[in-house]
Amino acid sequence: MxxxxxxxxxxxxxxxxxxxxxxxxxxxxxxxxxxxxxxxxxxxxxxxxxxxxxxxxxxxxxxxxxxxxxxxxxxxxxxxxxxxMTYMSELAVFPDLSVEENIRIGAQALGHRDADVDDLYALFPVLRDKRKDPASSLSGGQRKMLGMAKALAADxxxxxxxxxxxxxxxxxxxxxxxxxxxxxxxxxxxxxxxxxxxxxxxxxxxxxxxxxxxxxxxxxxxxxxxxxxxxxxxxxx
Missing domain, CATH: 3.40.50.300 (P-loop containing nucleotide triphosphate hydrolases)
Incomplete structure (x- = not known):
């Protein structure tokens, strides 16, 4: 090609x-x-x-x-x-960290100082009320949402x-x-x-x-x- x-x-x-x-x-x-x-x-x-x-x-x-x-x-x-280029796989989140910690790590790992968490919560409202909960407590669908939010955190x-x-x-x-x-x-x-x-x-x-x-x-x-x-x-x- x-x-x-x-x-x-x-x-x-x-x-x-x-x-x-x-x-x-x-x-x-x-x-x-x-x-x-x-x-x-x-x-x-x-x-x-x-x-x-x-x-x-x-x-x-x-x-x-x-x-x-x-x-x-x-x-x-x-x-x-x-x-x-960011990648979301099946193993997309850190289960022992909170929802918000996962999102912030997603940004920092790719060289961004921080994530616009409010913007991501607007896109994934199911995560807002669970932001302090460990990722391990989420359902399978919610983990997928968190994996996407984490991948998007670095824009x-x-x-x-x-x-x-x-x-x-x-x-x-x-x-x-x-x-x-x-x-x-x-x-x-x-x-x-x-x-x-x-x-x-x-x-x-x-x-x-x-x-x-x-x-x-x-x-x-x-x-x-x-x-x-x-x-x-x-x-x-």
């Missing part, structure tokens, strides 16, 4: 894996400023491996990753984060989310989608790895990952017009 001057994030020809096991083969993906990209795939497709390679938690064996036009392929994870340009719907009730999934729509209005770029097609509601573009390879990239409309993908993801004949 040639460099795209309009891309905030661009991954080109990324290979990655664990030990002798290769998981990703020549993955190309880009995210433009302010847009929401959905990385769609079933369990085991390689979504988490790809996100970990983007944020520097595992090595990129081949290919390149650029953020804001700069090559970050061999950059330390902490330096990538300080350049404006990122790009928020990378790994399976934000995992383990959540349909009601909380709708709440996550509502929050993502709010982030879109703030101009934050989002890369969301999911298997839940409900997140197509917030997507600008879609990449389908299957067997460690990108099988489709395009708009939501183009995906729904693709007969094979309609069958695989929408259960349509």
């Amino acid at each position: 040639p460099p795209d001057a309009t891309a905030l994030l661009q991954a080109a020809g990324v290979d990655a894996g664990y030990g002798t096991m290769q998981v990703l083969w020549s993955v190309d993906l880009d995210v433009r400023a302010g847009e929401t990209v959905l990385l769609l795939g079933a369990n085991g497709a390689g979504k988490t491996t790809f996100l970990k390679s983007l944020v520097g938690l595992i090595e990129t064996r081949h290919g390149s990753i650029q953020l804001g036009g700069d090559d970050i392929t061999r950059m330390r994870s902490s330096d990538r984060m300080r350049r404006g 990122p340009k790009l928020l990378v989310l790994d399976e934000p719907s995992a383990g959540l009730s349909p009601l909380f999934v709708k709440e996550v989608i509502r929050i993502l729509k709010g982030l879109q209005s703030r101009g934050i770029a989002l890369l969301v790895a999911e298997q839940n097609i409900g997140f197509l509601e917030v997507a600008t573009r879609v990449f389908v990952l299957e067997g460690g390879r990108i099988r489709f990239s395009g708009t939501v409309a183009e995906m729904t017009d693709n007969e094979a993908l309609r069958r695989a993801y929408f259960g349509l004949k």
Whole structure:
């Protein structure tokens, strides 16, 4: 994939894996400023491996990753984060710390002196009344909210989310989608790895990952017009 001057994030020809096991083969993906990209795939497709390679938690064996036009392929994870890319995984919070301590640490760890906690409580009102409670006391859905608030505390340009719907009730999934729509209005770029097609509601573009390879990239409309993908993801004949 040639460099795209309009891309905030661009991954080109990324290979990655664990030990002798290769998981990703020549993955190309880009995210433009302010847009929401959905990385769609079933369990085991390689979504988490790809996100970990983007944020520097595992090595990129081949290919390149650029953020804001700069090559970050061999950059330390902490330096990538300080350049404006934050990552929310399943293990997103410190359970023994309070809600507010988690949020403030999210800002400080990425080089910001403090977080605008009032603004984040406005975005995540469920956390306001629990701000002094330990994160361990939160429900699974509330922990997801705290993980997102913690990732947003450093005012990122790009928020990378790994399976934000995992383990959540349909009601909380709708709440996550509502929050993502709010982030879109703030101009934050989002890369969301999911298997839940409900997140197509917030997507600008879609990449389908299957067997460690990108099988489709395009708009939501183009995906729904693709007969094979309609069958695989929408259960349509």
